[in-house]
Amino acid sequence: MPGRWEHKMEIAVPISYWPHRAGPLAVEGGQLSTKEETVYDVGSFDLFALEEALARRDRWGAKVTVVLVGPGAHEEGLRASLSLGADDAVRLWDEGLESFFPTPSIVTARILAAWIEKRGFQLVLCGDKSSASASGLVGNYLAHFLARPVLSRVVQIETLAETNLKVTCRGEKGSRQMYESPLPAVLSMGRGTEPRYPSLPARLAAQQAEIPVFGLAELQLDRSDIQALASYSHTLRLAGSRPKPKKIFTPDSSLSAADRMKMILAGGVKRKKSNLAEGSQGGAAGVYELLKKEGLV
Amino acid sequence: MHIWVVVEGDDHGMREGSCEILTAAGNVQGGVLAAAIVLAPNTEDLVKEVTEFGPQSIYLTEEWPESASGESLAEFLGELIEREQPGLVLAAETLFGRGLLTKTALRYQMPFFPDCISVSLEQDSLLFERLWYGERLSAFLTSAQERPVLATWREGLVNVKKRSGLNSHVQKLRPPSQRSNLIRFLEEIKADPRTVDLSEAEVIVAGGGGMGSAAGFQRIYELAELIGAAVGGSRVARDNGWIPLTRQIGQTGKIVAPSVIISCGISGATQHAFGMRDAKKIIAINKDKNAPIFKIADAGIVGDVHEVLPELIKRIREGKENARPMGA
Incomplete structure (x- = not known):
């Protein structure tokens, strides 16, 4: 029967735990200030991925494991995921990694890949973008290291057969693209169902749960390899909050002063020489022809 | 640096x-700016623009x-970069640009x-x-690798300025080879305009x-339904309750960039025109021939919308009915 897995499927959900955008965020010496009581949260896309995994588990009986690459302070993110219903939680960190913090996407992906490969998960569901760097690369790098197919901006996952998924991704201009992907695969969620609420007993149980930590040695990773990967991308410094960047219109310097003033006042809207037609009969005919030319009628 | x-x-180019x-x-x-790589089916007009x-x-x-699959294009681009070794390769942050550069970066081990x-x-x-x-802080990143670096640049931040009097050397290269992919593309579903x-x-x-009225505005919905368009409106239309806020175009509403927009009974105040300045083709219908909308429109009809629209809708319906027997 398509859609029902005979063997219990294992799903890995990599999550990230970073300061919430509400902050308060302050920068000190090019780094995030630790003086402020910053609010941390699991990334919203990661929660979509977790909810998708949990929905799969509720329906087909899969096992969901959340995994995080980060220091001890980030363990709270795993507990939050456990309280939402994840079956297992694992943290991957090593003292040797402190100097790379915040870990670049490629390093995060390498460490995740080492662990996922060892455990052999059929499906990896991650969030498209973390709430920190929002690079959207971890899923892609992860798939590369695991040599598995990857799809990003996923909004819906359906089961075609035991080893095949029908995946719907978000395209441009509001369109949707459908793909057929074999398993095992890495899927990066670009939106999804709103995550569920944790119950109080689940929260309390999550606080008591034991979360194992694996270091580089257990993952059979070399620090020098990690160092080589970290050299691909290095965060030099952070800079304080800035207004959302947007295009500021500046008129062409070849125009006269008067024309430049006019363009600024018009907000950069270009004047065009339009063909004017008068009267309802002729006008409608003209518009009809134009629409025909655009292939709309 | 190249x-x-x-x-x-x-x-549209x-x-x-x-x-x-x-x-x-x-x-x-x-x-x-050492080179532009044009990866598109119809390159002739594009080259002129570039x-x-x-x-x-x-x-x-x-x-x-x-x-042409993403993999084969990535291979094409990657080989070209390996041969010429530019310092930086840029693309726009779009589905295409990001996908292509991600694949190239992974295949050829370049920082991205x-x-x-x-x-x-x-x-x-x-x-x-x-x-x-969450876009609250900026981070400055760099790469320590001695390799060509790839990057995508967010759209909508830079004012386009052309330079004149420059010549480019055009080189045609072998097309990208086909590669098989584990993932099979099934179909694309276009967004429902409604x-x-x-x-x-x-x-x-x-x-x-x-x-004029909510009843009059129904003609807009009728026309939109016929040609598969989305419905929008000016601030006046929203203030009158004919459209919700999410359908208002302008500085206090949505900034739109459609390929075609038909403006009916909109005078075209700066605040509204600002919201549709990136529209490729603007068709305006208004009875005031001095309305500012005509100054930004590609085609304008000076006439009463209550006469032009019914006539237009009639023509489209007739056109559809005439086409039907042939298609059947």
Whole structure:
């Protein structure tokens, strides 16, 4: 029967735990200030991925494991995921990694890949973008290291057969693209169902749960390899909050002063020489022809 | 430092984002816009547009394969980069640009910085600015690898400026080879114009105060339904309750960029015109021939919308009915 897995499927959900955008965020010496009581949260896309995994588990009986690459302070993110219903939680960190913090996407992906490969998960569901760097690369790098197919901006996952998924991704201009992907695969969620609420007993149980930590040695990773990967991308410094960047219109310097003033006042809207037609009969005919030319009628 | 730009085409020529990146690449202090790589099916018109930005060379594919997959394009681009070794390769942060550069970066082990808001050269090393923590802080990143660096630049941040009097050397190259992919593309479902977000709509029919009443505004919905367009409106239309806020176009509403917009009974105040300045083709219907909308429209009809629209709707219906027996 398509859609029902005979063997219990294992799903890995990599999550990230970073300061919430509400902050308060302050920068000190090019780094995030630790003086402020910053609010941390699991990334919203990661929660979509977790909810998708949990929905799969509720329906087909899969096992969901959340995994995080980060220091001890980030363990709270795993507990939050456990309280939402994840079956297992694992943290991957090593003292040797402190100097790379915040870990670049490629390093995060390498460490995740080492662990996922060892455990052999059929499906990896991650969030498209973390709430920190929002690079959207971890899923892609992860798939590369695991040599598995990857799809990003996923909004819906359906089961075609035991080893095949029908995946719907978000395209441009509001369109949707459908793909057929074999398993095992890495899927990066670009939106999804709103995550569920944790119950109080689940929260309390999550606080008591034991979360194992694996270091580089257990993952059979070399620090020098990690160092080589970290050299691909290095965060030099952070800079304080800035207004959302947007295009500021500046008129062409070849125009006269008067024309430049006019363009600024018009907000950069270009004047065009339009063909004017008068009267309802002729006008409608003209518009009809134009629409025909655009292939709309 | 040699900077390359990957140019992306759409139905109307070069994508606006690519124009922005070409401008931005030419503005990087200490950089040279060395080449533009045109990866699109119909390159002739595109090349003409690209030349206006003055890259030293333009690389083209000889012919476009029927089913050019992301993998084969990445291989094509990667080989070219390996051969010529530019310092930086830029593309617009679009589905195409990001997908292509991600694949190239992975295959050829090049550093990749997606969704940058600025790129600069500081003491011979490239500095990429990205927005972190929900776009609250900027982060400056760099790479220590001695490899060509790839980056995508966010769309809509740079004013497009063309340069004149420059010649580009055009080179045609072997088309990308086909590669098999584990993932099979099934189909694409276009967005339903009735529910798509206005800022993503391809075709829009917009109505303003000239529609007169909610009943009059129904003509807008009728026309939109017929040609598969999304419905929008001016602030007047929203104030009158004919459209919800999510359908208002302008400075206080949505900024739209459709390929065609039909403006009916909208005078075209600056605040509204600002919201539709990126529309490719503007068709305006208004009874006041001095209305400012005609100054920005590609085609204008001076006439009463209550006469023009019913006539237009009638014509479209007739056209559809006439076409039906032939199609059956």
